[in-house]
Amino acid sequence: MSGGSFQLIYVIGLLIVAYLIGSYREKRHYQSIIKREHALNSLPAVNLKTAPKGHFQHELVMGNVTISVDYFKRFLALLHAFFGGPITSYETLLDRSRREALLRMKEMAKEKHAALVLNVKYETVSIFKGSGKSIGSVEVLAYGTALIPSSQAVASNVATTTQ
Amino acid sequence: MNSYHNPQPKEGINTSHAHPLVTFIKLFSVITVVLVVSAWLFGRSGAWLASLIPYQQEVSISELYEKPEAIDPDYQAIQDYLESIVSGLEANMDLPEGMHISIHYESEKVENAYATLGGHIFIYRGLLEILPNENSLAMLLAHEMAHVKLRHPIRAAGQNIAIQTGIKYLLGYSNSDLLGQAGLYTQLHFSRSMESAADKEGLEGVYKLYRTVSGATELFDTLHKISVKNGSDDTSPFFSTHPLDEKRIKDLKQVVDDESLSSDFEAKGLPEGFANWL
Numbered sequence: 001m002s003g004g005s006f007q008l009i010y011v012i013g014l015l016i017v018a019y020l021i022g023s024y025r026e027k028r029h030y031q032s033i034i035k036r037e038h039a040l041n042s043l044p045a046v047n048l049k050t051a052p053k054g055h056f057q058h059e060l061v062m063g064n065v066t067i068s069v070d071y072f073k074r075f076l077a078l079l080h081a082f083f084g085g086p087i088t089s090y091e092t093l094l095d096r097s098r099r100e101a102l103l104r105m106k107e108m109a110k111e112k113h114a115a116l117v118l119n120v121k122y123e124t125v126s127i128f129k130g131s132g133k134s135i136g137s138v139e140v141l142a143y144g145t146a147l148i149p150s151s152q153a154v155a156s157n158v159a160t161t162t163q
Numbered sequence: 164m165n166s167y168h169n170p171q172p173k174e175g176i177n178t179s180h181a182h183p184l185v186t187f188i189k190l191f192s193v194i195t196v197v198l199v200v201s202a203w204l205f206g207r208s209g210a211w212l213a214s215l216i217p218y219q220q221e222v223s224i225s226e227l228y229e230k231p232e233a234i235d236p237d238y239q240a241i242q243d244y245l246e247s248i249v250s251g252l253e254a255n256m257d258l259p260e261g262m263h264i265s266i267h268y269e270s271e272k273v274e275n276a277y278a279t280l281g282g283h284i285f286i287y288r289g290l291l292e293i294l295p296n297e298n299s300l301a302m303l304l305a306h307e308m309a310h311v312k313l314r315h316p317i318r319a320a321g322q323n324i325a326i327q328t329g330i331k332y333l334l335g336y337s338n339s340d341l342l343g344q345a346g347l348y349t350q351l352h353f354s355r356s357m358e359s360a361a362d363k364e365g366l367e368g369v370y371k372l373y374r375t376v377s378g379a380t381e382l383f384d385t386l387h388k389i390s391v392k393n394g395s396d397d398t399s400p401f402f403s404t405h406p407l408d409e410k411r412i413k414d415l416k417q418v419v420d421d422e423s424l425s426s427d428f429e430a431k432g433l434p435e436g437f438a439n440w441l
Contacts, residue, residue, distance in 0.1 A: 006168045019184070023183075033210060034171075034174075035401070037172075040169075041169050041170070041171060043168035043169075044168055044169045046167055047287070052166075052167075057347075071185070072187075073183070075187075076183060076186065076187050076190070079187070079190035079191060080190065080192075080196055082194055082334075083190065083193070083194075084164060086179065088178075088179035088181055088183070088186060089183060091177060091178040091179055092178050094177075095178050097173075116167055143199055
């Protein structure tokens with residue numbers, strides 16, 4: 001078998017394996033995201049900057065995630081780059097990253113018994129460039145100001161001190 | 164806090180509904196067609212532009228790169244013999260003025276011979292060992308000389324450079340070292356039509372020199388039989404660059420019939436001690 005044929009089979013094999021494993025992991029991740037979103041819907045996170053009336057303690061909360069795209073999607077993105085237009089293969093990567101980061105931020109706020117998270121913002125950055133400078137992994141940080149009712153804040157501080 | 168809500172987002176708003184495999188097949192098919200058509204256009208344009216380069220300029224370009232090694236005194240006899248045949252063919256092939264052929268013998272067990280830029284022809288021991296007579300050897304050399312006469316090496320090099328450069332620019336890569344990549348002293352691949360044209364031109368040259376096609380037409384029969392015998396295991400470089408299908412042999416025999424080339428005289432044998440010269 002010539003070197004060219006071997007390389008072609010190797011690339012096709014990698015694409016198939018990457019597609020199957022990548023699709024399975026993505027499906028599992030979405031299932032987890034939807035389940036946790038339902039559980040945390042009672043804790044609103046909004047981008048308003050003004051706090052409602054009442055006595056609250058304010059704390060910074062954040063959720064951070066780094067997710068890598070699979071070989072198949074990276075290859076597909078290269079094809080998209082040739083013709084232009086939306087890079088659909090990266091859409092799920094960013095969608096999952098933002099939702100996961102927000103969930104982690106909410107989980108942190110919930111631990112602090114927060115009633116609301118205000119001024120929510122995202123920071124997105126690609127932290128690894130693959131071959132051909134194509135995006136390999138993205139890091140998404142979601143952060144905001146948690147509003148913790150004063151009575152809960154006291155309880156939370158007591159719990160933290162006694163740990 | 165009742166005025167703040169985070170409703171569950173509807174799935175599929177921020178992601179495309181297209182199945183990734185369908186997208187992949189569509190994009191891959193279109194890009195393959197674009198690249199194949201572009202490569203064909205680049206290749207044709209490159210070959211045409213390269214054919215406009217004067218031969219003396221081609222020689223100057225080839226001299227900028229690595230030159231063939233000096234002749235080993237142990238192989239002076241075979242070198243002289245090859246040069247004598249080339250000289251006879253040069254006089255009978257109507258080469259353009261200023262075109263000179265340089266023959267180079269390579270003592271390696273490789274069944275190969277090829278013509279490259281600047282009028283250089285390389286022939287290997289492995290191929291010489293299987294040739295039955297001088298006419299077959301002359302036909303082999305005449306075939307390679309015909310490539311030079313018809314400017315096939317510069318056309319093939321131009322085609323290669325144009326395809327490599329064009330595709331790289333199309334895909335967003337660039338490299339200014341165009342000639343460095345082309346490998347001027349390496350084997351160039353000629354198209355099937357180039358091979359057929361070189362067969363015809365070579366056969367006419369051999370006929371003018373020996374007044375017979377005996378041995379010349381046998382060359383391709385002999386090589387074809389070896390190729391068929393070796394089957395798919397055949398990895399000979401000569402066969403990979405000189406496809407010996409039956410159509411090509413038939414075309415060559417058609418040239419013999421059309422031009423009424425005689426085979427009355429027998430092929431001239433190889434000189435005594437030929438095997439010891441290799």
